[in-house]
Amino acid sequence: MKLFDYFRSSAAYRVRIALALKGLAPERTFVHLRHGAQRAGDYLALNPQGLVPALVADDGAVLTQSLAIVEWLDETHPQPPLLPSDADGRARVRSIAQAIACDIHPLNNLRVLNYLTGTLGVSEAQRDGWYRYWVDLGFEALERRLAGERATGRFCHGDAPTLADVCLVPQVANARRFAVDLAPYPTIVRIDAACAGVPAFAAAAPMRQPDAE
């Protein structure tokens, strides 16, 4: 198994957490997004989207899209499970994961921020305002769910980490990096802290990676 990774990528961070929770340590290649390495021909041949992460399985299958990779890892390496055993529980965990991966993160990744300041010529202050607006909108709804739903436990869903936490932790790390005030989101902060106490989450953190700058 081989992971194409970049320390600062939230999507790659999700896969690193899942791999570590499963006790897997694949070979890694680092794709320097700020230097444009994701647009090199050999990488595009592997992943036409030119995004990280990509995971190459032992049989040569190329897997892309972080949530699809994590579900594949959970199916092929079932212990410990990252999704609940019941359909309603799985729907809840996937819905929390997607509220982050579809409704917050895509608006705030590097290529989008570059389009705003580059092509559209918005100021850095406006760009940061955009960033915080989508994080706040997403976190407000997520906080209400996590604080109000009985299925929430020590982690987003019960007392063991799931795909939801795998998505939450990188988004919180990103929000901190952009100086988003997290005081209105005590449940999110509490769960993030619980995750930080799990070695697999700690080991996957951006600044612990060999390519960190």
Add this chain to the structure above:
Amino acid sequence: MKLFDYFRSSAAYRVRIALALKGLAPERTFVHLRHGAQRAGDYLALNPQGLVPALVADDGAVLTQSLAIVEWLDETHPQPPLLPSDADGRARVRSIAQAIACDIHPLNNLRVLNYLTGTLGVSEAQRDGWYRYWVDLGFEALERRLAGERATGRFCHGDAPTLADVCLVPQVANARRFAVDLAPYPTIVRIDAACAGVPAFAAAAPMRQPDAE
């Protein structure tokens, strides 16, 4: 089962297709996004994100996020299956679905376009340029995958519709509405046409819904 729906929502469109493929016809409530009905207190109590779709199951469970809903439908109503039976196939289908649902659609939905023209004050031409930029970027990569991978068949994955097609068709409909030139994407256009020949896809189209304007 009850669906909270809006004819123009791509995410609701996905769920309508999946329901129709499964032969399910739940009661529906229409949430008028352009009139702001998604921000009414009773709807926010149901779905704190204030987005459609939401599906209320017969046991009262509230399901949100279109991909999570489709996976739940596939688990609770397995025929016909919307995901392949093998882990690699499921990963491919989910990855195509997420390349659309995470990397194209979130950048182009109503609330984002409103932020661009409202808060950031960009022109309508710039907004439309933004729209087409993200569709083209996503479709270029998707076309390369669909045209080049042997798993592609009459539909995105083999010869029966899957979650990938459920996401592709609403995105193509949206692209047409914004006058994106689809000529560079012949495989996407071919698969979209194959889907149009399936009654469940046709019945789920925005202009066929009772709330269409």
